[in-house]
Amino acid sequence: MKRILAVLLVMALLMSCVSLAVAEEKKSLTVWIPQYQFSKAEDAISDQDFWDGVFDKFEEENNCEVKVEIVGWGVYGDTFFTSLLNEDGPDVVYVTDNYDLVKRDLLLGLDPYLTDEQKDNYILWSTAPENAAGEKVIVPMDDGVAIGYVNTDILAEAGYDELPLEWDAFIEAGKIIQEKTGKRAFLQNWGATSGTSALMLAFWPYYFQAGGKMLDENGQISINNEAGLKTVEFLKKLFDEGIFDEDIVTESESVDKFANGEVAYIVADLNKGNTTFTPAGVNWQYVFSLKGDAGFGARTATDSFAVNKKTLERGNDELAVKALVYITSGEVMDAFHSQIFYLPPYTKDASFVKDEALYALTSAHSDAIYVVEEFEAKKSFEDTLLANIQDMFQGNLTPQEVLDETMEYYNTQLKEE
Amino acid sequence: MQTAKPRWTRRRRNQALIGAAYIAPSFILMFIFNVAPIFLSIYFSFTKYDMTAAPQWVGFDNYIKLGANKYLGMVLENTVQYVLITVPIQTILALLIAAFIAENMKNRYGSFMRSVIFIPVIASLIASAAVWNVMYQPKGGLINQCMNFLGFESVNFLGKKATAMPSVAAVAIWKSTGYYMVIYYAGIMNVPGEVREAAIVDGASPIQRFWYITLPILRPITYMIVTLGIIGSFQVFDLVYKMTGGGPGRATLTVAYMIYSYAFQDKRMGYACALAVGLLVVILLIHQLQTLFFKERDGQ
Numbered sequence: 001m002k003r004i005l006a007v008l009l010v011m012a013l014l015m016s017c018v019s020l021a022v023a024e025e026k027k028s029l030t031v032w033i034p035q036y037q038f039s040k041a042e043d044a045i046s047d048q049d050f051w052d053g054v055f056d057k058f059e060e061e062n063n064c065e066v067k068v069e070i071v072g073w074g075v076y077g078d079t080f081f082t083s084l085l086n087e088d089g090p091d092v093v094y095v096t097d098n099y100d101l102v103k104r105d106l107l108l109g110l111d112p113y114l115t116d117e118q119k120d121n122y123i124l125w126s127t128a129p130e131n132a133a134g135e136k137v138i139v140p141m142d143d144g145v146a147i148g149y150v151n152t153d154i155l156a157e158a159g160y161d162e163l164p165l166e167w168d169a170f171i172e173a174g175k176i177i178q179e180k181t182g183k184r185a186f187l188q189n190w191g192a193t194s195g196t197s198a199l200m201l202a203f204w205p206y207y208f209q210a211g212g213k214m215l216d217e218n219g220q221i222s223i224n225n226e227a228g229l230k231t232v233e234f235l236k237k238l239f240d241e242g243i244f245d246e247d248i249v250t251e252s253e254s255v256d257k258f259a260n261g262e263v264a265y266i267v268a269d270l271n272k273g274n275t276t277f278t279p280a281g282v283n284w285q286y287v288f289s290l291k292g293d294a295g296f297g298a299r300t301a302t303d304s305f306a307v308n309k310k311t312l313e314r315g316n317d318e319l320a321v322k323a324l325v326y327i328t329s330g331e332v333m334d335a336f337h338s339q340i341f342y343l344p345p346y347t348k349d350a351s352f353v354k355d356e357a358l359y360a361l362t363s364a365h366s367d368a369i370y371v372v373e374e375f376e377a378k379k380s381f382e383d384t385l386l387a388n389i390q391d392m393f394q395g396n397l398t399p400q401e402v403l404d405e406t407m408e409y410y411n412t413q414l415k416e417e
Numbered sequence: 418m419q420t421a422k423p424r425w426t427r428r429r430r431n432q433a434l435i436g437a438a439y440i441a442p443s444f445i446l447m448f449i450f451n452v453a454p455i456f457l458s459i460y461f462s463f464t465k466y467d468m469t470a471a472p473q474w475v476g477f478d479n480y481i482k483l484g485a486n487k488y489l490g491m492v493l494e495n496t497v498q499y500v501l502i503t504v505p506i507q508t509i510l511a512l513l514i515a516a517f518i519a520e521n522m523k524n525r526y527g528s529f530m531r532s533v534i535f536i537p538v539i540a541s542l543i544a545s546a547a548v549w550n551v552m553y554q555p556k557g558g559l560i561n562q563c564m565n566f567l568g569f570e571s572v573n574f575l576g577k578k579a580t581a582m583p584s585v586a587a588v589a590i591w592k593s594t595g596y597y598m599v600i601y602y603a604g605i606m607n608v609p610g611e612v613r614e615a616a617i618v619d620g621a622s623p624i625q626r627f628w629y630i631t632l633p634i635l636r637p638i639t640y641m642i643v644t645l646g647i648i649g650s651f652q653v654f655d656l657v658y659k660m661t662g663g664g665p666g667r668a669t670l671t672v673a674y675m676i677y678s679y680a681f682q683d684k685r686m687g688y689a690c691a692l693a694v695g696l697l698v699v700i701l702l703i704h705q706l707q708t709l710f711f712k713e714r715d716g717q
Binding site: 082188191193247250303377386396 | 578
């Protein structure tokens with residue numbers, strides 16, 4: 001009996017050693033993704049459940065454990081930046097502002113890990129920033145073009161079949177719309193508390209329509225040029241002609257007001273039509289953008305996925321890149337876009353298109369979609385420009401002074417390189 | 418005549434060691450979180466530091482650059498304006514409310530009133546700011562609706578340079594008055610009864626009793642409340658961040674907000690620390706002036 005017991009104990013010991021060895025081989029990954037599920041529908045799947053479900057298959061195929069952390073949007077940029085500085089930061093991370101991450105070499109160069117076929121699959125791959133070694137460090141993920149929405153009922157009430165899109169014609173039509181309907185022709189969030197939030201919809205699209213380029217030949221931000229002046233003068237004219245009123249400097253709810261049927265035209269993220277305006281009962285249609293001297297122009301976001309460079313030390317760099325490719329695969333993104341947050345496909349192997357009209361519109365104008373590029377102290381630059389444009393609306397600065405003061409302050413106080 | 422020094426007996430030494438052990442945890446925590454950051458900030462203010470690489474010594478460069486910052490004067494002016502609005506009003510309001518409740522409402526209604534006035538203190542500041550933002554709305558906001566009802570025209574409180582800072586300051590006053598009121602109330606309740614009774618016998622009116630008895634006795638509390646108020650107001654950030662983002666233009670931009678922008682948006686810790694050290698010096702100077710003022714009033 002004692003012998004049997006001894007044999008059993010030895011076997012149990014051996015088995016536990018074997019299972020420990022297997023467990024030790026199992027690598028782990030931490031993935032940070034911001035909240036994207038904004039639907040309040042009862043059957044809406046949460047971000048956490050969605051990603052946990054998505055990674056079940058990956059964990060099984062790669063014999064690993066993936067911990068997904070959903071991080072709130074409030075100060076997300078600061079949160080992931082500081083996390084990447086720490087030793088225990090995430091392995092795979094969704095990034096919004098990438099300038100500081102690239103400059104400080106916190107991200108893994110992806111080129112050595114990806115095949116040409118995989119790189120070619122990403123529609124925006126060429127726009128991804130590079131590290132000092134010339135390797136791309138992010139996979140552009142959020143192809144969220146800001147697009148125009150027209151309230152067709154207000155337009156019809158004012159006697160228009162179509163909204164005139166050239167800047168001057170748009171202002172004239174705006175005056176008529178306001179006169180005939182008593183409703184606002186156009187609203188933009190010039191009262192947003194962050195320069196980035198305000199300018200991505202209310203400034204950069206017009207700057208691109210005026211033919212402006214964000215960075216000069218040295219890679220430095222430069223808006224004190226003809227296009228910049230045209231843009232700021234257009235904004236001033238909107239104010240002077242009464243399309244914007246003095247309350248515009250505290251306006252931060254243009255989307256809600258459009259959903260309430262109070263506004264004829266706004267620029268908003270491209271999923272707002274289906275997720276907000278249709279449920280609100282507004283009759284609306286897409287317009288790609290207004291049209292400046294250089295034609296149409298819309299901005300797109302540059303949110304992306306990246307891999308923490310510290311995965312090299314942790315020895316899970318290959319697994320992390322594999323997870324990055326998996327997350328951004330057509331299969332996963334189709335599920336994400338259909339269950340969590342709609343965006344058009346940004347990889348060639350993705351097929352889910354919720355809104356054919358929108359997809360056709362953005363595809364037809366793909367040459368007029370511009371990426372808002374990253375540069376040093378971008379947020380403070382945008383805060384400065386927002387403050388100066390608000391000052392212009394208050395009658396304290398001229399359009400040229402807005403540009404002069406913004407660039408002077410940027411060059412003397414914000415830029416260090 | 419020489420006084421004998423206390424002898425360090427073994428028992429006294431043990432007692433001292435035990436005492437030191439008791440205060441050590443608090444002292445260490447205070448040193449790490451309160452004292453060390455001050456010295457570190459002073460050191461960083463002489464460096465170029467982006468939180469990733471080691472700080473590089475740049476001497477007075479950050480201070481020289483700060484001196485050339487064209488918006489610094491405006492931002493300091495905004496901050497002082499905020500301090501000058503909030504500190505006197507919240508101090509006087511807290512004192513008057515506390516005195517009124519102590520004098521006239523020594524019952525459950527007084528207790529209820531104290532609780533009601535204290536509620537804003539425990540309310541989340543960000544939530545409060547969001548609610549006040551809605552109340553300040555130029556179209557449809559509660560305050561403007563009331564003004565329209567009374568026959569006044571709507572005012573874009575947060576959208577006008579002249580009204581933006583007072584409007585933010587009003588929220589701060591609403592938020593902090595209850596806190597200072599409780600401190601004043603406790604002070605008033607500690608005023609010796611016989612002094613008040615003597616004044617009543619001498620025929621002093623309630624206003625005279627307040628002016629000649631209560632107020633002088635509360636001087637140390639007033640000193641503390643004004644000190645706390647000035648320090649807190651100079652550091653205002655969260656209300657501005659949530660309500661205006663420093664706008665319109667730079668009408669509500671404050672020093673603490675500027676420090677945040679440089680430190681966390683631009684990752685320029687050295688420059689931000691130079692500004693923080695400047696703010697520390699300004700607060701210390703004002704505190705010194707305030708101490709002198711109170712000492713003079715006390716005839717010291």
